[in-house]
Amino acid sequence: MALVDAETVELSSESRIEILYLNNPETKNSMTVPMGLEFKAHIERLKKNPPRAVVITGKNNIFSAGGNFELLKSFAEKSFETNKKEMFEFYNLFLTVRDLNVPVICAANGHAIGAGLSITLACDLRVFADDGKYQFNFVKLGIHPGMGSSYLAKELFGTEISNRLLFLAETLSGKECRQLGICYDSVPKDEVLQRATEIAISLSESAPMALSELKKNTYDREKLNAALRKEAESQALNFLSQDFKETIKSLEEKRKPVFKGF
Structure with missing residues (x-):
């Protein structure tokens, strides 16, 4: 089974436009290295033959539960240097979406947690489900925010909202995200993809070269890469801590972690 599916919508x-589907329902589309490799391969394909716009969504009314538990658990067994290297490489598999010079709309048609919410911020516009849950849960897991979230949230929303999202790790509904300006629109769950596709079709009516140049001038990939390196280093340090071991134990025992600061 493909972990990332693609669909082409011919307009003329x-x-x-192209639709990419995260597709691992057994783990609620949690992000893994194999999924990331497939995602990157699709992005490389689209770079060679660009559509007018891209929509990223999830199959089976699921968007993404974020980092995969087994992957998370494996970090506790690796060295600082290995984790630092592998986390940077892992993040960049999904953040290749920022290398597309066409508009990208994220149709987050369900909960988007941690890294799952991060990938929505790497897109140009977002449509969320009214009753979906959206949260950066990194600090609740005893680790520094990752997948570019520490940079992307501040880049898009400024320090106040970024700190609210990352420090407090609040769980927000799609409606609340729309009110805060975190997403462009929120609609009932079964209408998210349709709404995002409508936006993509609207974007397709604009001049492709103008949109491409606009994207090049809107984002700074080097700053994102620098943030990714800092995130990877901080997370690699966290993975060695007793607090992170407590995170793994608490998840296995289905209880809240009790952090002690070391």
């Missing part, structure tokens, strides 16, 4: 003989 010279115009199309």
